[in-house]
Structure formats: C-alpha cells, structure tokens
Amino acid sequence: MTVPLTSMLVLNPDELGPDPTLGMDLAVKLGIGHLEIRSAEGANAVTLPKERLEHIRSLADERGLKVAALASPLWKWCRPEARPGRVDTFGFPTQVALEHRLGWVERAMKAAAILGAPTIRIFSHLRVEPELTEQFTGDPLLPRALEVANRSGVRLLLENEPVCTVAHAEPLLEVLRRYHGQGLGLWLDVANLHEVGQATGEVVEYLAPYVGYVHVKDYESNADGSRTFCPAGEGCVPYDEVLPLLHAACPTLPYALETHVRDSPADALRAGAAFLRSMVPGGLE
Template sequence: MNRTPANTLVLNPDELGPDPVPGMDLAVKLGIGHLEIRSAEGANAVTLPADRLRHIRARADERGLKVAALASPLWKWCRPEATPGRVDTFGFPTQVPPEARLGWIERAIEAASILGAPFVRIFSHLRVEPELTEQLPDDPLLAKALEAAATAGVRLLLENEPVCTVAHAEPLLQVLERYSGQGLGLWLDVANLHEVGQATRGTVKALAPYVAYVHVKDYQPTDGGGRSFCPAGEGMVPYGLVLPLLHAAHPALPYALETHVRDAPADALTAGAAFLRLAVPGGVA
C-alpha cells in the first residue's frame, strides 16, 4: 500500500493575478489541495467584506480545495508619523494608527474563520526611524491577539521578514520562546532567512521546533547586487540543507509556494511544485 505524504503543498492564487479562480484551477491541475489567501479582487483579503470572503471560500469548496492560511499583513505597519521604506503589503496601509490596530486584528481573525484557515500570518513592526520603531515583544496587542485567535480556533504565526524588527534568529527565538505557550508559532520564510545570512544548519535546527508553516521562494543574484526571483530549486536558497532539517523536526508541514516570478508565474509554480515533491523527504502532496 502506498503511503500518502504527510506534508502538503500550498498555492497562493494571487501569484497569477487578482482573480483567484485561475490560481485555484492551477492548484487542481497540479494536484495541490490547499490555498494560501493573501489578496483577491484587487484588495488585501483582510479588507474584503464577509460576502466576498464567503464567495472565495465557495469557489475553493467547489474545487475540493481547503484554505491552509491567511497571509495577513498584521504588524507589517508603523505609526503614521514614521517613514516606512519600500514595503509590499498587497494593498494594506503601512502607516496604521495604534487605535486602529485592534480592529484590524479582529478583522483578520474573522476573515480566517470565514475562509476556514487555521493559520494567520503576522509580522513584527516595520523598521523605521530608530526613535519611532516599535518592538513586538513589548506590544500589549500581541497577547490580546493570541487570546482572540485561540478563542476563534486559529493560530498566529510570525514570519521572519527582513524589513521588520524580528528577522534574525536571536530575536525570533526570544519572541517564540516567550509567546509559544500562548500559541504563537513560526511562519518560516526560508529565502528571507537566507537573505539575512542565517539559513544555516544550526539556526534552522534551533528554529525548527517552532515552525508550523513554510514559505518557499527562490532567487538568483544579479550583477547589481540585487535579486532575480526564479522557480524554487533553481536559485541560491539552500533548500537541500534546510528541507531535511525541517522534516526531521516535523514530518507533517505545509509548504507554500511564493514565487514572486513576474513572467510566466504559472510555469514557475508548476516547476516549484515538481521540485518540492522531489526535495522534501517523505514526499509532499
């Protein structure tokens, strides 16, 4: 009898455009059963009204697809008087007054519940002027958000994002050790970890116990010192090192394809899915 892989593939429909249906259809074509919802219909998912979220959920249900996670922009923000750099929040404002933040947190948790998503991504405040940069461990909203998420039956996962305050291993571990008992987990972006020079054996092994969700993208260096995104497995991110370490700690993880490839994104997703099916120990469905 063939054993079904415990690991799962996840596809984000907005990689193909604002209409989620083509991405859903590609997921079906590739045999991917789970979706990550970040934006749809030209808007960030947390800003969509409930009826539009239910419509997205219905389109997924029709195809036998489940929503694995809501890739929310929570905490990828700063105070209105701060000056954020170039930040991609997929249609969500970067300057958010403190008094408005709890409402967005509640809205994201509600959106995840409507979509049937068990995980909600969060970040850790944008790095802005030093005197205006906020710190996630000291944010009283985090404990409130974790409590609200637990009540709703969803889990908050912190992504390691270089433009935010918690991207390196030491602060990541500090936050996760402090709040994991309240349900906080790690939304590990392997390419982001490599970008800050920490996709190493020791760092991955230290972070692995907290990982609940894995973002997979890849890139090649450009002559000007920048990055050119490419299908997973075709760039410089050391997945050959990282994936076995993650699998050793968690034989059942969702691996979400996030290509950022502008040209032929469907081809990039197809190639990335094929790569992960070969590269993840034990297989991935």
Template sequence: MNARSTSTLVLNPDELGPNPAPGMDLAVKLGIEHLEIRSAGGANAVTLTADQLQHIRAMADERGLEVAALASPLWKWCRPEAAPGRVDTFGFPTQVPPEERLGWVERAIEAAAILGAPLVRVFSHLRVAEELTEQLLGDPLLAKALELAQRAGVRLLLENEPVCTVADAEPLLEVLHRYHEQGLGLWLDVANLHEVGQATPDVVRALAPYAGYVHVKDYRPADGGGRQFCPAGEGVVPYDEVLPLLHAARPALPYALETHVRDTPADALTAGAAFLRSAVPGGVA
C-alpha cells in the same frame, strides 16, 4: 487544514493575478489541495467584505480545495508619523494608528474563520527611524491577539521578514520562546532567512520546533546587484540542506509556494511544486 501525517503543498492564487480562479484552477491541475489567501481583486484579504470572503471560500469548495492559511499583513505597519520605506503589503496601509490596530486583528481573525483558515500570518512592526520603531516583544496587542485567536480556534504564526524588526535568529527565537505557550508559532520564510545570512543548519535546527508553515521562494543574484526571483530549487537558497532538517523536526509541515516570478508565474509554480515533491523527504501531497 486537517491534521495530516505527511507534508502538504499550498498555492497562493494571487501569484497568478487578482482573479483567484486561475490560481485555484492551477492548484487543481497540479494536484495541490490547499490554498493560501493573501489578496483578491487587487485588495488585501483582510479588507474584503464577508460576502467577498464567502465567495472565495465557495470558489475553493467548488474545486475541492481547502484554505490552509490567511497571509495577513498584521504588524507589517508603523505609526502614522513614521516614514516606512518601500514595503509590499498587498493593498494594506503601512501606517496604522495604534487605536485602529485591534480592529484589524479582529477583522483578520474573522476573515480566517470565514475562509476556514486555521493559520494566520503576523509580522513584527516595520523598521523605521530608530526612535519611532516599535517592538513586538512586550507589545500588549500581541498578547490580546493570541488570546482572541485561541478563542476563535486559529493560530498566529510570525514570519521572519527583513523589513520588520524580527528577522534574525536571536530576536526571532526570543519572541517565539516568550509567546509559544500562548500559541504563537513560526511562519518560516527560508529565502528571507537566507537573505539575512542565517539559513544555516544550526539556525534551522533551532527554529524548526516552532515552525508551523513554510514559505518557499528562490532567487539568483541579479546583474548589477539585487535579486532575480526564479522557480524554487533553481536559485541560491539552500533548500537541499534546509528541507531535510525541517522534515526531521516537523515531518508534516505545509510548504507554500511563493514564487514572485512575474513573467511566467504558472510555470514557476509548476516547477516549484515538482521540486518540492522531489526534495522534501517522503514527498509532499
């Protein structure tokens, strides 16, 4: 994504289904110029062939859209002998032998290059049985991946994901501080931060300097427990506090809509785009 002086909106076409076309068309309708690619045709983007990725890029080009980010599943994995809980990786395996992981890193960076995506999401190993849980801090594969990404002209951004090992502010800041000079940034999911009880002004101020991308989704408490996803701005995630703080520290961030609203995703994305355009100081393009 080209450097800009204003914040931008990003839409993920797979929120509308496996065919990227309806989501891309909705982006055009909403005046959104940037896409996040996670899956297509029911398959994770990093598993697609070069021809399939080039087809997605051509579909975007035809509509005047750019791919802002590849929402890869890297490090949302555990060893084959571990037993992960229910995890949504959009068609990517959760149990990955260590000897296969570098290949997936290389594949993701290649996919980003084909798509023209300057940003690639990574995670921090799944939480499994304590004796089998791996740690991102000190993982030699991360250092190698950052080196490969730098050579390819893409940047790796770490998402704070509650099912993974780095979700709370303290370990998140520790990893970011350790690897920031090597290129690692933050793929900030505000709702995930709220889920772990840390979407507070102090935490957001501490994380904001590392932020390179923001995921925006919202939810309400569901009857009987759990969450019910809703359009951004209509739930309990404190965007009214968080967005001004992020803007003050990083006034040109991409804000990516990730609704998870299953029955009316187009309506939720439309409402979320309108909310962000009004709620981010200075608006979003």
C-alpha cells in the same frame, strides 16, 4: 497499519493575478489541495467584505480545495507619523494608528473563520526611523491577539521579514520562547532567512521546533546586489540542506509556494511544485 505522515503543498492564487480562479484551477491541475489567501480581486483579503470572502471560500469548495492559511499583513505597519520605505503589503496600509490595530486583528480573525483558515500570518512592526520603530516583544497588542486567536481556534504564526524588526534568528528565538506557550509559532520564510545570511543547518535546527508553516521562494543574486526571483530550486537558497532538516523535525508541515516570478508565474509554480515534491521526504499532498 501505520499511516505515513505526509506534508502539505500550498499554492497562493494571487501569484497569477487578482482573479483567484486562475490560481485555484492551476492548483487543481497540479494536484495541490490547499490554498494560501493573501489578496483577491485586487484587494487585501482582510479588507474584503464578508460576502466577497464567502465567494472566495465557495470557489475553493467547488474545486475541493481547502484554505491552509490567511497571509495577513498584521504588524507589517508603523505609526502614522513614521515614514516607511517601499513595502509590499498587498493593498494594506503601512501606517496604522494604535487605536485601529485591534480592529484589524479582529477583522483578520473573522476572515480566517469565513475562509476556514486554521493559521494567520503576522509580522513584527516595520523598521522605520530609529526613534519611531516599535518593538514587537512587549507589544501589549500581541498577548491580546493571541488570546483572541485561541478563542477563535486559529494560530498566529510570525514571519521572519527583513523589512520588519524580527528577521534574524536571535530575536526570532527570543520572541518565540516568550510567546510560544501562548500559541505563537513561526511562519518560516527560508529565502528571507537566507537574505540575512542565516539559512544554515544549525540555525534551522534551532528554529524547527517552532515552525508551523514554510514559505518557499528562490532567487539568484546579481553582481549589483539585486535579486532576480526564479522557480524554487533554481536559485541560491539552500533548500537541499534546509528541507530535510525541517521534515525531520516535523513531517507534516505545510510548504507554500511564493514565487514572485513576474514573467511566467504559472510555469514557476509548476517547477516549484515538482521541486518540492522531489525534495521533501515522504512526498507532499
């Protein structure tokens, strides 16, 4: 008998605050068996000491939860002399000297190993002053990081982040085609793709072969150009078109809820989980 392939639903505990037990307990209540770790106890996960990471792992183990990914801030940085705008890196510095970057990569690998995370998110350098903006393609640190990741048994996945240099489909495809053979994959944030006007069926079909992880958040567009975050499925991001295409390309993808809803994040996560379970063919673990 053929066992049906099932996608994975993932919850980030820090959506409910710095105490990871709150989000973990909600995951259990919602029947979600996998976690994404980004920050805990008010600190970025890659800055936490070994014993605190081991404690987070034990909290997950006690509840029968597995860590699907480390949502690291690697490459969401610029040189110390650059001046980034307001950037959310969850307690990680945005200005990082070249000589310190490999150390952060290695530290993220160790954190992923302690947490049991098979994937690590990375970015593509912050867009700053044109003369100081670094190019991700050709960055000599990237092949070194991919080599370390391969030795460590984890995979690096690039998120399409509008404040970084690689956010549109064309440069994403260029980077992925160049480094995919070395292990680089795509951490697809559908809402970010929609923000740059490219969350279309055609674009998603081009990107789908590289996708290893999907971030799910939603928002409503306001008349003044601002955004109001809302539960997945209640905003303007075209998940009804995108999710079936992603599932057809890979029926075992992790779908991670990232609400950014401040007033009632637990309710938003509940609604988002129900929406994803109704939209992804074959259901979600």
